[in-house]
Structure formats: structure tokens, C-alpha cells
Amino acid sequence: MAEKDEIFKRTHSCGELDIRELNREVTLMGWVHSRRDHGGLIFIDLRDRDGITQIVLNPEIDKISHEMAQSIRNEFVLAIKGKVSARPKDMINPKLKTGEIEVYADNLRILNESRSLPFPLDEHSGISENLRLKYRYLDLRRPFLQGNLILRHKVVKRVRDLLDKKGFIEIETPFLTKSTPEGARDYLVPSRVNPGKFYAMPQSPQLFKQILMVSGFDRYFQIVKCFRDEDLRADRQPEFTQIDMEMSFIEREDIFLLIEEMMAEIFREIKGINIDTPFPILGYKEAIERFGIDKPDIRYGLELKDITDIAKETEFQVFSKTVEEGGKIKGINVKLGSRFSRKELDDLTGMVIGYGAKGLAWIKITEEGYKSPITKFFSKEMLDSIAEALKGEKGDLLLFVADSPEVVTSSLCQLRIHLGERLELPDKDKYGFVWITDFPLLEYDEAEKRYIAMHHPFTAPVDEDLRLFDEDPARIRAKAYDLVLNGQEIGGGSIRIHLRDIQQKMFNALGIDEKEAILRFGFLLEALEYGAPPHGGIALGLDRLIMILAGAASIRDVIAFPKTQKAACLMTDAPSEVDEKQLKELKLKVERD
RNA sequence: GGGGUCGUAGUUCAAUCGGUUAGAGCACCGGCCUGUCACGUCGGAAGUUGCGGGUUCGAGUCCCGUCGGCCCCGCCA
Numbered sequence: 050m051a052e053k054d055e056i057f058k059r060t061h062s063c064g065e066l067d068i069r070e071l072n073r074e075v076t077l078m079g080w081v082h083s084r085r086d087h088g089g090l091i092f093i094d095l096r097d098r099d100g101i102t103q104i105v106l107n108p109e110i111d112k113i114s115h116e117m118a119q120s121i122r123n124e125f126v127l128a129i130k131g132k133v134s135a136r137p138k139d140m141i142n143p144k145l146k147t148g149e150i151e152v153y154a155d156n157l158r159i160l161n162e163s164r165s166l167p168f169p170l171d172e173h174s175g176i177s178e179n180l181r182l183k184y185r186y187l188d189l190r191r192p193f194l195q196g197n198l199i200l201r202h203k204v205v206k207r208v209r210d211l212l213d214k215k216g217f218i219e220i221e222t223p224f225l226t227k228s229t230p231e232g233a234r235d236y237l238v239p240s241r242v243n244p245g246k247f248y249a250m251p252q253s254p255q256l257f258k259q260i261l262m263v264s265g266f267d268r269y270f271q272i273v274k275c276f277r278d279e280d281l282r283a284d285r286q287p288e289f290t291q292i293d294m295e296m297s298f299i300e301r302e303d304i305f306l307l308i309e310e311m312m313a314e315i316f317r318e319i320k321g322i323n324i325d326t327p328f329p330i331l332g333y334k335e336a337i338e339r340f341g342i343d344k345p346d347i348r349y350g351l352e353l354k355d356i357t358d359i360a361k362e363t364e365f366q367v368f369s370k371t372v373e374e375g376g377k378i379k380g381i382n383v384k385l386g387s388r389f390s391r392k393e394l395d396d397l398t399g400m401v402i403g404y405g406a407k408g409l410a411w412i413k414i415t416e417e418g419y420k421s422p423i424t425k426f427f428s429k430e431m432l433d434s435i436a437e438a439l440k441g442e443k444g445d446l447l448l449f450v451a452d453s454p455e456v457v458t459s460s461l462c463q464l465r466i467h468l469g470e471r472l473e474l475p476d477k478d479k480y481g482f483v484w485i486t487d488f489p490l491l492e493y494d495e496a497e498k499r500y501i502a503m504h505h506p507f508t509a510p511v512d513e514d515l516r517l518f519d520e521d522p523a524r525i526r527a528k529a530y531d532l533v534l535n536g537q538e539i540g541g542g543s544i545r546i547h548l549r550d551i552q553q554k555m556f557n558a559l560g561i562d563e564k565e566a567i568l569r570f571g572f573l574l575e576a577l578e579y580g581a582p583p584h585g586g587i588a589l590g591l592d593r594l595i596m597i598l599a600g601a602a603s604i605r606d607v608i609a610f611p612k613t614q615k616a617a618c619l620m621t622d623a624p625s626e627v628d629e630k631q632l633k634e635l636k637l638k639v640e641r642d
Numbered sequence: 643g644g645g646g647u648c649g650u651a652g653u654u655c656a657a658u659c660g661g662u663u664a665g666a667g668c669a670c671c672g673g674c675c676u677g678u679c680a681c682g683u684c685g686g687a688a689g690u691u692g693c694g695g696g697u698u699c700g701a702g703u704c705c706c707g708u709c710g711g712c713c714c715c716g717c718c719a
Binding site for chain 1: 675
């Protein structure tokens with residue numbers, strides 16, 4: 050029996066006791082994960098972020114504690130003193146790290162009580178996400194989310210240590226900065242001392258890190274929040290974190306080496322997995338041709354094959370007419386797909402129609418030969434060469450879309466992703482890293498009737514393409530690269546323009562005249578005139594990387610306080626209206642309809 | 643801006659073709675229980691079927707609108 054005012058000082062976490070601490074007097078503090086009252090004997094699973102320890106309350110050990118324990122409910126916060134005891138052999142719980150021992154409480158203090166929870170915290174009940182987000186502090190008690198955030202901490206620590214070792218300096222850049230109309234929509238912050246003027250939250254620290262290169266910091270990094278006011282997705286939040294890097298006097302390959310080393314270390318030290326380096330490199334054009342997308346999941350095949358030349362001579366009007374009109378025919382081979390039912394094929398057809406295709410042609414290769422509603426339009430030789438082009442064998446299903454190149458590419462790409470998921474083609478234990486390079490520098494924006502930068506306006510063109518600025522800007526390749534992992538873009542960067550006149554050429558190509566360029570980016574242009582070194586960099590999407598490492602289906606599961614699809618925080622109820630007084634100070638008026 | 647999907651007890655779900663008093667598990671409350679660990683057992687309480695309107699003798703169910711969660715297209719240099 051302890052004295053009432055005895056001092057409780059935590060000696061161990063709830064996850065670290067084992068048989069070696071036998072008979073030790075310990076003090077644990079934590080939350081009641083569950084209570085099992087047997088009348089004479091009460092068991093409490095005490096939980097903290099480190100684990101769960103079973104506490105036994107036996108009236109023969111301490112009558113007062115046992116009585117107190119009868120009023121204890123889930124998520125009460127307790128301090129418990131007691132002796133570490135070995136569990137009887139057949140009572141060992143192999144599911145717990147601490148399952149060989151239990152603590153017989155001889156003194157108990159209730160540090161705080163808890164109302165009964167709005168939803169259970171156990172792992173086996175799925176709870177609607179709006180509730181979880183409203184009570185985020187409770188959701189964050191669950192081991193899955195705690196584990197994800199701890200994983201995130203470990204990755205960030207590794208990255209900091211590695212970059213420090215490599216001579217990188219971590220430098221903070223402003224969150225209140227200048228709005229630049231290129232790129233994503235900005236989050237704006239009104240300036241009270243400059244009424245009518247606004248700061249923008251950075252979409253990335255791009256210009257600042259380039260300026261730091263001009264200042265001679267040589268190697269910069271920052272683990273930094275970025276803000277983009279665009280619509281959300283399962284892997285997109287309005288504020289997200291980048292591992293942002295920039296280096297002087299380097300080539301693209303220096304960046305590849307650094308990032309490959311970083312990824313290899315993270316996967317080795319945190320997941321215990323050895324990944325192959327160097328990562329394969331895929332040109333943008335080839336990626337689009339083979340996979341229909343610039344962020345392919347290369348862990349499985351189902352590659353797109355062009356059969357335009359083989360199939361254009363057919364009687365089948367859908368094909369021949371498409372080719373006449375400048376379209377293309379591409380197909381994919383679904384290995385062992387000939388067992389697909391008519392209904393399944395109809396569903397796939399519906400899917401590609403959803404992406405703009407007019408239909409989906411299919412050919413099954415069976416024991417009895419080709420089976421398809423369209424075989425009658427093709428000669429045996431033609432069918433053989435189509436099958437050969439797609440490496441079709443008995444049992445396979447060949448799927449084709451004939452349309453404009455854009456529709457063929459996007460619909461077959463979506464079909465490939467869909468079938469990949471449905472047939473569980475990617476090996477879940479594999480990590481498919483790939484560099485995508487040689488992006489076009491510019492793309493034509495139909496809505497704005499001008500070229501826009503595919504990466505950003507500071508990306509350097511490939512040297513031998515410089516002459517194309519005057520001839521054919523669309524064909525200029527950029528010294529830009531993306532890092533793709535399992536079909537997700539997890540990073541991107543480029544070698545930057547460090548020469549003022551090339552930067553001006555770039556602005557010209559974007560339809561930004563000298564005057565406007567100075568207005569928007571004058572500070573950078575000027576900086577380039579004061580001895581800017583050749584430089585380049587990359588930014589990795591930390592949240593997406595953690596998602597993949599954690600096996601999380603949503604970016605919200607790796608962010609402590611994420612926002613919903615409507616960019617709201619259900620816990621704090623942000624965004625919200627503000628006082629008229631605040632608006633007045635900012636000289637702002639809200640228009641209501 | 644558009645498409646899809648979901649919303650019923652604290653929670654997870656059920657409720658036939660539109661038809662009696664909207665049910666069940668878990669949680670909650672009370673009793674019993676000294677080896678449980680998703681404890682067991684007996685009993686109890688618990689509902690604005692997201693919200694508003696409409697159709698109907700009758701709506702959780704059908705229709706219209708609206709709010710919210712999720713997934714996707716557009717958008718995201």
C-alpha cells in the first residue's frame with residue numbers, strides 16, 4: 050500500500066518491458082486501451098505510443114487500486130506502480146511485444162478521465178473519415194497513424210543527416226512571398242500595412258533556392274511546406290511537404306546519383322529493403338508511347354503497341370477510317386485474358402468510352418483460333434501479324450483503340466492501370482523506380498493560345514535544341530526529370546537557366562515580353578547578371594514517398610492534420626468567416642451572392 | 643466546373659416490390675464473474691433515417707433541391 054501523495058515518475062514506456070525486467074518495481078503511464086473486469090480480478094491494457102502492457106489489478110495485492118479500477122473506462126489516463134511478473138506459460142500473449150510479462154499494480158492514480166469515445170479506436174472497425182477527421186486527436190491515437198508519423202519522422206531524420214553529410218546547408222525561405230501567375234493557383238494573404246496588396250504562399254521555394262545558388266551556398270536543402278490552391282486527390286493536399294534541393298556546378302547525373310543514394314538508404318535503413326540502383330531512365334516520348342503516361346508503373350507489362358501500319362489496310366472501317374483521318378491504332382495484350390466474359394469486355398468498353406474513345410475492339414486468342422466480332426474484316430495473315438506485334442499467345446486477350454493519338458494514349462493508359470489493379474499485376478513487394486527525362490520544354494495551351502512551360506519557366510533547354518526557339522519551340526527538349534515510383538510522381542527537377550539571355554528567350558517563347566518579365570521576375574533576371582553559377586535541383590514529394598513506404602492508400606494517412614477534398618479541416622473548422630473588424634483592417638470587402 | 647458513390651442508434655451495418663411498433667453486433671448503463679487479452683454472462687437504455695420540399699392512403703425506400711465524406715475527370719509550372 051503506497052502513501053497517497055507518493056510521487057509517480059514514469060520509469061518505462063508501455064512497450065519496452067520484457068522478461069529481463071522481472072520483479073522490478075516500475076511506474077507506467079498511459080491510456081486505457083481496454084479493461085477486462087473479471088469481478089475478482091481486473092486486467093487493463095495500458096497503451097502509449099510505444100506499445101501495450103497488461104496491468105493486473107488483484108485485490109490481494111492492493112485493494113484500493115482494484116476498487117478504483119472498477120470505475121476506470123477506456124482512454125482514461127493512468128499512472129501505475131507495480132511489479133513486473135512473468136505470465137504463466139499458457140497466458141503469454143504472442144501478439145504483444147510485452148506479452149511475456151504483466152505488471153501487478155500496487156498503486157494506481159487516475160491522471161485524467163475520458164468521456165466515452167465517439168468511435169472505437171480498435172483496428173478492426175472501419176470508421177467514416179469525417180468522424181475521424183473531426184476527432185483527429187483520437188484517430189491519431191491509433192497505432193496505424195502513429196506508426197506512419199513515426200515513419201515520417203525517421204525518413205526526415207535520415208534525409209537531414211545524409212544531406213548534412215554531403216555538405217548541404219538547410220536554409221529557410223519565406224512563406225509570405227510574391228505571387229507569380231505561372232503555374233498553380235496561389236493562396237493569397239492580404240497585407241494589412243499595404244492595403245490592396247497581397248502576399249502569396251509559395252508553390253515551391255523555386256526562385257529563392259536559385260537565388261541562394263547565386264549567393265554561393267552551393268548546396269541547399271529544405272524540408273518545406275508548399276501551397277497550391279488546386280483541387281484535391283487521394284495523393285494531393287493544398288499544403289504538402291517537399292524535400293527541396295539545389296546544387297551548383299552539377300549535371301543531371303549528379304542529382305540522379307544523390308537521389309538514388311538517398312532512396313537506397315531510406316529503403317535499406319527504414320524498410321530493410323535493398324533496391325536496385327541506378328534507376329532505369331525512360332525518355333518522355335518513349336514513356337508515352339509504351340505506357341501512355343509520363344509516370345508509368347513499370348512493375349508490370351500491358352504495354353501499348355502501335356499497330357497502325359499493320360491494321361490500316363483492313364476492311365474494318367473503324368480502323369481504316371481512323372487512319373485516313375490521321376488517327377492511330379494501338380493495342381495491349383492482356384495475358385490469359387481470353388477468359389474475360391462478354392460483360393467484363395462491355396465494362397472495359399464503357400471505361401474507354403469514358404475517356405473519349407468511340408469503342409474497344411477485342412480479339413481473343415483461343416485453342417480454336419481468333420475469336421472476335423471483327424475477325425471477319427481481317428485476313429488470317431493480318432491477324433497473325435497483329436498478334437505477333439503484341440506477342441499474343443493462346444489464352445491472351447488483345448484490346449485495341451482506334452482514335453486520335455491523344456485519345457488512344459489516354460484511354461489505353463487508363464485501361465492499363467485499371468487492368469493492372471484488377472488483375473493485381475504489380476508485385477506488392479517490388480518498388481518500381483524510374484527516371485523520366487527529356488520532357489518537352491513547352492506545351493501549347495489551347496485556352497490561352499500560347500506556349501506554357503511544362504516544368505517551369507526557369508528550366509534549361511537541352512543545348513542542341515537551343516536553335517529551335519526560332520524554328521519550332523514545341524520540339525525543344527528540357528533538361529528536366531521526374532522521379533516516378535510505382536506509377537506515382539514522387540519528385541521532379543531540372544537543370545536551370547543561369548544565363549540571362551537564354552532566360553529572356555524562354556520568356557519570349559512563353560509570350561512574356563521584357564517589360565512584363567522584369568515586373569514579375571526582375572529580381573531573378575537581375576541576379577542572373579551578377580555571376581550566377583550553373584545550377585540545378587530537384588524536389589521530392591515527402592508525403593507521397595511516405596505513403597508508399599507506409600502502404601497508405603491516402604495522403605491523409607501520413608499527415609497529422611490533413612484537409613478534406615473541399616480543403617476544409619474538420620477539427621478546427623477552417624476555413625471560416627472572419628470578423629468584420631479584421632476585414633476592415635485589411636480594407637477588404639467580401640462579395641456575397 | 644463535371645461524373646460516380648455514400649449518408650439509418652455513440653459506432654459498424656441490416657430493413658423484400660413503397661406497407662405493422664426501423665432491427666443486429668460492438669460501444670454505453672446496471673448486475674454476476676480470479677486468468678482475460680476483440681473476456682464471458684444476465685438485463686437495460688438508446689433513432690429529427692444528413693437537411694428541405696414533393697409524389698402517395700402510406701416514404702428510410704420514389705422524385706427534386708441542398709449539405710457533407712470519399713473516388714475520378716478537368717485543374718495541379
